[in-house]
Amino acid sequence: MLTQFAFGMASAAQAKSAAGQLAAGELNLPEGSFIAEAATQASSAGDQDDIVVVTVLTATPAVDVPMAQKYLHYLHADLLAALLFR
Secondary structure (H helix, E strand, C coil): CEEEEEEECCCHHHHHHHHHHCCHHHCCCCCCCCCCCCCEEEEEEEEECCEEEEEEEEECCCCCHHHHHHHHHHHHHHHHHHHCCC
């Protein structure tokens, strides 16, 4: 399961700083947005202008870890790239 968050910041500098310090464990994920007993957990955080994007991955043992990482990478990069055009 992949879940994304986008946080608006006051400036690009704040977004860059926050993206470098934010850890997925600090987020309170809403019920239904993650697999509670996940075998694989990973996250990516990045910034585009004044927006911080966090993508969180949870997966069952049935999902191949390299494939899950690939989905995490592409979904995260896709939203960051889309924000270039806003």
